[in-house]
Amino acid sequence: MNLWSAMVIGFKEIxxxxxxxxxxxxxxxxxxxxxxxxxxxxxxMEVGAKEALLAIGxxxxxxxxxxxxxxxxxx
Numbered sequence: 854m855n856l857w858s859a860m861v862i863g864f865k866e867i868x869x870x871x872x873x874x875x876x877x878x879x880x881x882x883x884x885x886x887x888x889x890x891x892x893x894x895x896x897x898m899e900v901g902a903k904e905a906l907l908a909i910g911x912x913x914x915x916x917x918x919x920x921x922x923x924x925x926x927x928x
Contacts, residue, residue, distance in 0.1 A: 867874045903917075
């Protein structure tokens with residue numbers, strides 16, 4: 854079986870099960886979009902917190918450094 858025949862069979866299966874394929878694509882799209890939205894939200898909150906600290910003049914006193922997650926919080 855070559856690549857072309859595998860693709861043809863795959864498209865036939867997708868076309869034969871339209872509703873199942875639609876639900877699968879919808880699940881993938883919603884999952885990826887929620888990950889992107891959460892990432893953007895966290896990044897925006899981080900930038901907002903830094904700007905707020907800078908506005909009140911406390912950024913010189915606070916150091917923000919990434920750290921590894923403790924073993925007790927691995928769940």
